[in-house]
Amino acid sequence: MAGHRSRHIMQDQEGLEQDMKIGILGSGLMGGKLGRNWAACGHDVTFAYSRSTSKLERLARDAGASYGSVAEAVDGADALLLSVHWSRVDDVLEQATASLGGKLVLNCCVPLDEGNSNLVIGPNDSGAEELARRRPDVRWVSCFNTIPSEAFAPVFARKGQTPAPQVFTYSDDDAAKEIAGGLIRDVGFEPLDTGGLRNGRYVEPFALATVELAYMQPGGPALTYRFEKLR
Template sequence: MNIGIIGAGKMGTGLGKLWIKNGHNLMFSYSRDMEKLKSLAESIDPSVRVGTPTEAVQFADVVLLSVPWAAVPDALKAAGSLDGKILFSCVNALTPDMSGMAVGTTTSGAEEIAKLVPGARLVEALPVFAEVLYSASRKFGQQEATVFYCGDDAQAKEIVAGLLREIEVEPLDAGELKNARFIEPAMMLLVQLAYAQNMGGEIGLKLLRR
């Protein structure tokens, strides 16, 4: 599968490093320093490409949006048309200092993104923290963290769920895109526990059943 990544921060890079090991083709985009982006790509694998956000969209079967909330409008404008494309967003609508939610409960970051790209087949999932992505295993002992995903396109959700399984987490379908209103605050709680309460980023959520 061809995966275009808009945003080359820790999340986008961490996911890309895992997906390249599973045989996917990557193109990174959206960086102020193209030479730095090229060096990043080469450090992951010689096959990894770099380009503009528009080129990444044209290249991709799935587009990963992995930028800070404040950068979303500019990144999507640079991407051009996403009509018909599967857009996997791992963007949470956090304030710049990560002290709270920029939007929440009556809408969500995912729903606001959908308004900007109404033709995209949008799926949101907020995977484990970058610290976990960069560790030797994403598992917590023998258990996999639960990652909730939501969207309104069944096929797009199935494809994103497959990509999540490849990073050793348990993807769980949380329903329609509007349910991102509840997924995003849950991740905000993890942010508070990890960084405000000093638990660190090696934490995750687990849904228990019986």
């Protein structure tokens, strides 16, 4: 496994300094771009799970990060990003084995069919809830599943400008949601608390609306959103 170790300091719930080691489980468009941005922030990133080892090696080299197996990415990680097609979720979870227990996992998967056209779960259930049933020992936080990957680079380049674009963020674990919020802010977005995992029933269909807006409507795919309450 190629390796690089960098240091990023952030505050945890008790105000203590700690390093953030992030494993990327699924190094395609979503995982590759988010992992690159987190590495640019100074996080210790390990890319994993790709059809091509050479692709993982290239991602790691370009980002100043590491690459390896799913088990290696999970081992010792403070946080993980699950960013694979829904059809590959079982395979990733199996490769992660028991070491995934107790880990914070940011999930950006939408439960789509092979053609990426229709949800295979819903309307009275969600992918977020299904993942929690499969691995109840994991601290699940769903986020980034309503943002096209093409938006990550321009948003990161504008990091610090206000108002920041928002990301629907939902979880049954408030402490995990808080930590995930720090990682979301690191890449230039603002977490928008969207309640518990049950609300994936409403957020996941919204992801298909963002697909329409980003890829089918004029103006390019780098779509973001921000909701405001008027006073």
